[in-house]
Amino acid sequence: MKITLIAGARPNFMKIAPIIAAIRDRQQQGEDIHYRLVHTGQHYDKNMSQSFFEQLNIPEPHVNLEAGGGSQAEQTANIMVRFEKELTEHRPDLVLVVGDVTSTLACSIVAKKLMVKVAHVEAGIRSGDITMPEEINRMVTDAITDYFFTTSEIANANLRKEGKQEEQIIFVGNTMIDTLLKQRSRFTAPAIFATAALKPQGYLVMTLHRPANVDVQENLSLLISEIMNNSNGLPVIFPVHPRTAKNLESSRLSYPNLHLVEPLGYLEFNYLVENAKAVITDSGGITEETTVMGVPCMTLRDSTERPETCTLGTNELLGTDPRAIKPAMERLFRGEWKKGSIPPLWDGHAAERIIESLIEIFAVTEKYSRAI
Template sequence: MPIFTIVAGARPNFMKIAPIIHAFQRQQEAGVAVSYRLVHTGQHYDKKMSGDFFEQLNIPEPDANLGGGGGTQAEQTAAIMVAFEKELIENRPDLVIVVGDVTSTLACSIAAKKLQIDVAHVEGGIRSGDLSMPEEINRMVTDSITDHFFTTSEIANSNLRAAGFPDDKIHFVGNTMIDTLKAQMPFFKKPEGKIFENLEAGNYFVMTMHRPANVDQEQSLKDMIDAILAGTGGLPIIFPVHPRTAKNLQAIGIQAPNLLMCEPLGYLEFNYLVKNAKGVITDSGGVTEEASVMNVPCVTLRDNTERAETIHLGTNELVGTDPKKLRPYLDKIMKGEWKQYQGIPLWDGKTAERIVEILVKSYS
């Protein structure tokens, strides 16, 4: 009987692993001899950044929690590697499944391969070309030692072929985040709290910012928020504040009656807001995918993106990190002149089924 270990650690991972777990459960219910083990690395340890997702996405409690949160990138990577190596020695699988581009993905891939255990990378092959991003290094190193790539787009396939990987390792399956989005959309719910009470559908913005280029320098953060306030016509801006952003926001002391800051939200609450927003302003790759599929205008405050399909076929536009370039994009959203979602191949809600079918067939 094949045994698979699924790794998750940071907030984006949970949306990506939930449908994979559900697909394994369906295989088991159908009488297929297959076993999986869920390992939470503990990279995100705040309840809103992690804990709520188990309940909202109907994920079982993890079989192990490695407690690898906190510290520098190197400290976190090392702590996760040490703990995951012990986990693998005690519970050796046939294959380790990692998702996305977070520290946990890199650390667990290395630990697995050094123990001669196969690795499957869900979201393999995506590239931003920006080596200043820790995520880009995580992707490149993980892909260099991966045995099975499960890709979200033809762009990712091309990246992998250009790097010399053979076609039999590349499986174009779609996007598991969209599996979760489509499955959970009927259950989206309005967040509780005073700032959400009077929101009108299509008459507010949602904003997220957490990348160092946007939030680590106080003046540039202030300039960007000033530009956003100037271009959104006084409409409410809901801003769930990432922990790394909170300190700098306090330092610059920026306030506006329509800038409505809150703690990180649960999955169902956050995507309720996105689905009903006039527009989304973000530096998150995952949010651009969700906004595109929900046909909500989205501007990305980055100079590059690893999810180019959200620009070519989705509702996303790459604005950059210069606040002066933002206004024309916001003007188009305010006028209702934004492009529409064109449909991205295989983002159909069935990606996890394809992944699990391939893995069960390969390891049975």
């Protein structure tokens, strides 16, 4: 069996690493399974891309399409044109995409038009917010996918509502948590930990990158001001996403306890998160990691595609109204934040289940082909 694996943006790398490891394990057991790793180049900044390959022990991609930059339409088109050539020259039995970034959508469309089967890891999650580019990516990808590997029963239910067949839906758990649990002992303090004299539980971590929060300078300034005014004087560490940095340059925000840092590597960022008093974010993936590490998390969004982080985990959905921040922070500092629990099958073995399922699927397919 030949599988083409797609990685394009920072969230993909954490999800693809354990899948590669699971394939290699099965190869060592004598299984006839091979992969080709395609990096679309959607994230082309070293801290957003290359450092993740190095830290997570992901092998060098077989090819980098170098399709980054431009508008979403330009980026999608670049990936599709370049991946079509790649797939024509190196045709697999299956294209495996992960997550909900532009690369996921673009490569799925190309594969299906070339009559190659598609498997989607992290399928079925829905925010219900069609203004989010990621929601469009998820919906379109799942509309044409052949095999759906899911992280929760909620995702399973979403796919059933959309008419997917039960045999297509395979509940495996969360590959991003596979990576988190494998790498947790290797987390490394970033430079800011020493330079800002940070102490465990003595600081907050903030990440913002959603267009609704960062594209309008006034909104961004209001959110950050409210967070800083209710931080009880604790240091707030803010690894700044490139799109956010542009608006911050002209915002004139100045707080002595606000520390702006470059995007961090995986091991450094998660060290910060694991030791933080709380995390304030608009990222979906971070809410999963905080849930597993038991760190209080506040999400500045009106909806989430990962509701299990709220119903079971440590996350709370605050919305985008800055006025919701103060009461949430007050509860945090009173020690009233919920403890949470870990969702089912978030146990570090999701990738193994994915590869086992694909081996079984293709064994049945091959047996059927021989029969006819």
